Amino acid sequence: MLAVENLEVVYDDVVLVLRGVSLEVPRGAIVALLGSNGAGKTTLLRALSGLLDIHEGEVTKGTISLDGVDVTHRSPAQLVGLGIKQVLEGRRIFAEFTVEENLRIGAHAAKTAPKESMARVFDLFPTLADRRRATAGYLSGGEQQMLAMGRGLMSDPSYLLLDEPSLGLAPRLVEQIGELIVEINRQQTTVLLVEQNANLALSIAEHGYIMETGKVVMDKPTTALLEDEDVREFYLGMAHEGETKRSFRDVKHYKRRKRWLS
Amino acid sequence: MTQLLQAITSGLGQGAAYALIAVGFVIIYKATSVISFAQPALMAAGATAVALLTGQAGLGFYTAVVVAVVGAALLGAGVERTVLRPMVGKPVFILAIITLGLDVVIRNVTNRFIGFNVRPMNDPWGLDRTTLLGITIQHRHLAALVTTAVLLAALYAFFQYSRTGLAMRAAAIDQEASQAQGVNVGTVFGLSWAFAAALAAIAGVFIGAGSTVDQQTWVVGLKALPAIILGGLDSVVGAVVGGLAVGVVEALFATYQGTYMPWLGSNFSIVAPYVLMLMVLLVRPYGLFGTPEVQRV
Ligand SMILES: Nc1ncnc2c1ncn2[C@@H]1O[C@H](COP(=O)(O)OP(=O)(O)O)[C@@H](O)[C@H]1O
Ligand SMILES: [Mg+2]
Numbered sequence: 001m002l003a004v005e006n007l008e009v010v011y012d013d014v015v016l017v018l019r020g021v022s023l024e025v026p027r028g029a030i031v032a033l034l035g036s037n038g039a040g041k042t043t044l045l046r047a048l049s050g051l052l053d054i055h056e057g058e059v060t061k062g063t064i065s066l067d068g069v070d071v072t073h074r075s076p077a078q079l080v081g082l083g084i085k086q087v088l089e090g091r092r093i094f095a096e097f098t099v100e101e102n103l104r105i106g107a108h109a110a111k112t113a114p115k116e117s118m119a120r121v122f123d124l125f126p127t128l129a130d131r132r133r134a135t136a137g138y139l140s141g142g143e144q145q146m147l148a149m150g151r152g153l154m155s156d157p158s159y160l161l162l163d164e165p166s167l168g169l170a171p172r173l174v175e176q177i178g179e180l181i182v183e184i185n186r187q188q189t190t191v192l193l194v195e196q197n198a199n200l201a202l203s204i205a206e207h208g209y210i211m212e213t214g215k216v217v218m219d220k221p222t223t224a225l226l227e228d229e230d231v232r233e234f235y236l237g238m239a240h241e242g243e244t245k246r247s248f249r250d251v252k253h254y255k256r257r258k259r260w261l262s
Numbered sequence: 263m264t265q266l267l268q269a270i271t272s273g274l275g276q277g278a279a280y281a282l283i284a285v286g287f288v289i290i291y292k293a294t295s296v297i298s299f300a301q302p303a304l305m306a307a308g309a310t311a312v313a314l315l316t317g318q319a320g321l322g323f324y325t326a327v328v329v330a331v332v333g334a335a336l337l338g339a340g341v342e343r344t345v346l347r348p349m350v351g352k353p354v355f356i357l358a359i360i361t362l363g364l365d366v367v368i369r370n371v372t373n374r375f376i377g378f379n380v381r382p383m384n385d386p387w388g389l390d391r392t393t394l395l396g397i398t399i400q401h402r403h404l405a406a407l408v409t410t411a412v413l414l415a416a417l418y419a420f421f422q423y424s425r426t427g428l429a430m431r432a433a434a435i436d437q438e439a440s441q442a443q444g445v446n447v448g449t450v451f452g453l454s455w456a457f458a459a460a461l462a463a464i465a466g467v468f469i470g471a472g473s474t475v476d477q478q479t480w481v482v483g484l485k486a487l488p489a490i491i492l493g494g495l496d497s498v499v500g501a502v503v504g505g506l507a508v509g510v511v512e513a514l515f516a517t518y519q520g521t522y523m524p525w526l527g528s529n530f531s532i533v534a535p536y537v538l539m540l541m542v543l544l545v546r547p548y549g550l551f552g553t554p555e556v557q558r559v
Contacts, residue, residue: 076442104425108443
């Protein structure tokens with residue numbers, strides 16, 4: 001299990017972005033992490049994969065543990081070695097490399113030869129096999145997302161952290177990416193799925209967290225989240241007729257007050 | 263005609279050494295976005311090491327070269343690790359200034375070893391020459407060209423096919439994305455410096471070959487600067503073309519300028535590469551092979 005406990009992250013020594021986040025990703029699960037832009041989702045993933053350093057960010061409080069072992073301040077290379085792999089937001093493939101080179105670099109930390117993992121990736125994403133010698137920058141958006149995910153899988157990680165894989169993709173492709181995530185998970189890879197597209201995330205995850213301004217504000221099985229009025233309104237776009245759009249936070253305040261009144 | 267071809271071949275022979283230094287610049291620049299001004303000093307240090315090892319220490323020439331090149335690589339990596347790594351994240355121009363300081367330090371230490379003597383290289387080529395199809399070519403130039411060609415082929419294979427070479431290329435394109443694949447970018451920085459220093463040391467051997475090493479040898483290494491700016495800071499091919507071009511232009515001016523343009527004064531061949539560089543920059547501000555958005559430091 002990958003567990004985050006009471007995590008605080010500060011950028012540039014002053015900007016407090018995560019304010020005591022706790023989260024659990026049990027082995028074998030698909031866990032969704034939702035939240036609007038700027039909530040701190042990417043920052044949390046960076047903490048998990050050791051990529052805060054390059055952004056002048058730092059964990060100032062709390063712990064991250066992998067199967068009970070504290071891995072809070074490990075380097076990205078060490079964390080990849082331990083089987084935690086992040087697929088960055090915006091794909092970030094190496095545009096001037098070929099598809100195959102992108103996959104080879106994905107296997108940088110792999111213990112097995114790239115050949116085997118490459119066969120698995122080509123099996124999952126047959127379009128990549130067809131275009132293995134193509135320059136990655138010329139792939140379509142959907143293909144680039146598949147390449148980014150395939151590159152992530154090349155080191156055979158136990159935990160795959162996906163940062164907004166559906167971003168900027170047409171609905172049909174989003175659906176396909178969703179199916180692929182389910183298949184990847186079926187092949188023994190645990191997935192932490194960060195999304196703004198709650199429809200996709202909640203349709204495939206078993207548990208979901210919702211973040212707002214650096215805090216987890218909701219933490220429920222997806223079935224419960226799907227039934228939650230606020231989630232339906234603000235994350236699934238099922239607003240009631242005539243109602244003005246309020247922010248999720250207002251609702252929380254309202255709820256809290258209501259609870260206090262009753 | 264023969265005279266022209268002769269000037270060109272000797273220019274290429276000399277330019278090969280500039281190209282090696284320039285390729286080192288580019289490797290460091292691509293990995294770290296820093297122009298390392300320490301290359302000339304590392305070149306002189308390599309040349310000096312070979313001269314001393316073959317002279318006082320009595321080592322064979324090739325053994326001395328291997329020792330000097332490995333030593334330079336370790337020095338490069340060590341300097342990167344101890345002096346530059348702690349500064350990562352600072353503006354690149356500050357890092358460039360630090361390399362300038364390193365250049366001075368390495369030069370001073372090297373000069374202590376040289377003293378006021380002129381040290382012979384004891385290389386096997388000397389000023390021997392062979393005449394091929396009517397053109398006389400010096401063995402040291404031939405050796406420089408062949409060595410450079412072999413090294414470039416080896417570098418190409420390394421960057422294209424090896425795991426580490428691919429990681430170095432990836433880190434040059436996108437540091438965060440390569441870190442996310444488990445690439446240790448610190449190792450990449452260190453390796454870049456090791457490569458650059460080793461190439462500079464080999465260049466130093468050819469710059470000293472058939473001649474001697476003294477306290478002014480490092481100045482020759484400065485010719486790699488017009489070479490990389492000519493070729494484009496971020497292009498290995500550009501560095502090679504630039505280095506060879508500087509060598510050839512220099513040789514052409516040395517051969518013909520006294521006859522055709524005596525009014526430019528004696529020794530104009532020394533400034534000729536810079537004039538060529540300025541002319542190229544007027545037409546292509548980012549060099550012949552550079553990427554347009556590359557910034558200059
Ligand atoms: N490198 C950085 N330096 C300073 N602030 C940052 C940095 N990266 C992100 N932030 C800030 O942290 C907050 C959370 O950002 P982020 O984790 O990217 O959110 P999300 O992924 O949920 O959109 C935002 O307010 C953002 O402006
Ligand atoms: Mg984000």
